[in-house]
Amino acid sequence: MLNSKIPEGPIQHKWTQYKASAKLINPANRKKYKVIVVGTGLAGSSCAASLSELGFQVEVYTFHESPRRAHSVAAQGGINAAKDYKNDGDSVWRMFYDTVKGGDFRSREANVYRMAECSLALIDQAVAQGVPFAREYSGYLSNRSFGGVQVSRTFYARGQTGQQLLQGAYQALIRQTAVGNINLHTRHEMMDLVVVNNKAKGIVTRNLDTGEIKIMEADAVVLATGGYGKIYYLSTLAMNCNASAIWRAHKRGAFFAAPSWTQFHPTSLPQMGDYQSKLTLMSESLRNDGRIWVPKKKADDRPPHEIPEEERDYYLERKYPSYGNLAPRDISSRAAKEQIDGGHGVGPMKNAVYLDFDSAIAQEGKPTIEKRYGNLFDMYKKITGMDAYKQPMLISPAAHFSMGGLWVDYELMSNLEGLFVLGEANFADHGANRLGANSLLQACVDGYFIAPHTIMNFLASEKPHETIDQIEKEKLITDTQERLETLLKIKGNKTAEEFHKELGIILYTKCGLIREEAVLLEAKSQIQELQKSFYTDLLVPAGNQINFELEKAARVEDYLELALLIVEDALQREESCGAHFRKEFQTEEGEAKRNDEEFKFVSVWESLEKNVFKLHKEDLDFENIKVSERSYK
């Protein structure tokens, strides 16, 4: 049933071959086709701009006031590309290998290879748009190193690489609103997907300012709505990041792959109190020069500078000598949690580890470190009031990136025809753990280089503008209206935010960095309870126009359903791989122990009815890379 549609032939030629044989539409006929793009982050903006440049009509939706606010803006460290500007042995092949290995051999080879291949042109595109990447004094582009690799292939614009790339994509998008064929709908939320005969034919939208609910019809729908790490409530994500668009599509039949694979970022700021609404990320690039340590003695209350060298445990350097502080994220996060749980945590809540720049400042001098990370140190000071030039940073793992997402085939199309899913919203490229600086890359190549070809290939076999039945349309609008009215009518005593916080605690403690069957079962019943009480105790203030509480409530309702699927997925996968660490399945040294015999597949879920899930499997074939135990020692 699941056909990933991977083209035949050697991996190096698959994408070239695909493009050479993909169906085209005559430029004059393209304007007859309409494509909806939901989301204006890197994936959405770049896809919308590229489609408009080709001549398609594009309707773009974002719940933000401006497309430039999308959360791609917050990515700090960089974007990978196999340019081999450093002459350090990099190549498309090596990047492909690093990414598959980094993902603990749970991603699709052909997709990963294509991402590495397209990385070359992406840097060219971004530079042409005016993205001010860091440069050497000679005028050439500069690179740095990121976790999980031994080459320097990361391009960066200080600690604001996501912002700068998004500026490029946003400017391309906004340019097309003036000179091309883009209609931009800001402050509009996608409430539902319109599916006719198993094909995506439009979306139901709500104008968040006026409350008006409408249907937009189209010949294809693109969801580029980002990740759902915010389901853990405390996360590195923005407050409004949500799973609603992909969850609503899932409820209409789009399969959801690997929902429980959420990456915990090792260098976030720790939680400082109950009032806290988010955890701010400190870029992984800091691990190039910062050394991570904890006191060897448990519950050591001495300030860091009073702890002598021999009483410090640089645990990453000790456990993973060849990668040291640049061990991949899943491994670094888990190692930090082990130290914290083992009583070595530092900071006021004893929930952090140190990231120390003393040696780097001594070796390279403060001005060099300031140049590299100045804005990150400033940000750290703004948030914590502490000076990281003088004392080590406090860092802690936090929910960050969703490797899981809607299932897509090689064309980035869901099992629902005409529904394309891009960027973090899909599952395809990162396996069970994403490497740093591959997220911006995936979002960009999906939008600029892949989707425009695959969408055109799909549309070429479609008749443009098949309209949806009027009665069906009215029913869809009524369904959404009734759903929101139900939420408004509950009139209990708990806010959506309170439900979200409770859900977050359950997921963090029971389905987070470390998972275990008995504990997951507890999580399941607690979430079921919470979901039940949501429909009796929720309190949403009245009002159909600007009502942020109503927006939140609808998103939390979706989160509660998705949370059950996340737990189901974590329960079903009786192995450890990447970010998914089951306590029952570990090596003697405490590393993740995969079970390739039984679990070398992607778990793909269908919802039969509310909270009833059916598992499908996409077997993963590794024809080019030898599947091995993943070691960074």
Place this chain on the structure above:
Amino acid sequence: MKLIIQVWRQESRDAKGKFEKYNLEGLDENMSVPEMLDFLNEKLIKRGEDPIAFESDCREGICGQCGFVINGHVQSPEKQATTCQTHLRSFKDGEEVFLEPFRATAFPIKKDLCIDRTALDRIIAKGGYIGVNTGQAPEANSILIGHDTAESAFDAAACIGCGACVAVCKNASAALFTGAKISHLSMLPQGKLEAKTRVQKMVAQMDAEGFGSCTFTGACEKVCPQGISLANIVTMNREFWKS
């Protein structure tokens, strides 16, 4: 920690607004200003009152979504900070804190602290880009850009589009916002070709949106959370006269 919060409440764009007073107790000095409003809103919702409408997304100072006037300071009483990067430790225990929306003709108030800043997008749409389509780009290292130029371009490109520069300006001018984009693109070799039309169209749109003129008081530079330099306005003027 205790604070007396005076918040601007306004039902809709054309409604008359006023300050509403709330006494808050049990605050933590490490709370950010939006977190304090979350705390207050929870109380209001439970009392059956309309919560304060405000927008805030990334809460780390980069998305440009939040931004109020706090005790007369646009964005923040702290230096180079956004509202979400402002913590209650910036205030004295028991202090009275006034929160109101950014005010400018081109930024109509939608509700309470929410404003409409889409005028800024419309300025960018007139030319705040390099007109390169997907697929047209040459090899990245074939465009050499000196280290210092790249750094200066970044300084200008760091704008988060929050509109603080407009809100603080006595003329509600968008010169710093527009100048930063013009300057970012015009100093790069790949952005020079369109420099003339870019500056003309963007400046015209700035006027059409109802932003005022720049009289070079430098207030904008002082409140910019990204520290965008006033020199960008000089660049814009130079590019404009050149064109």
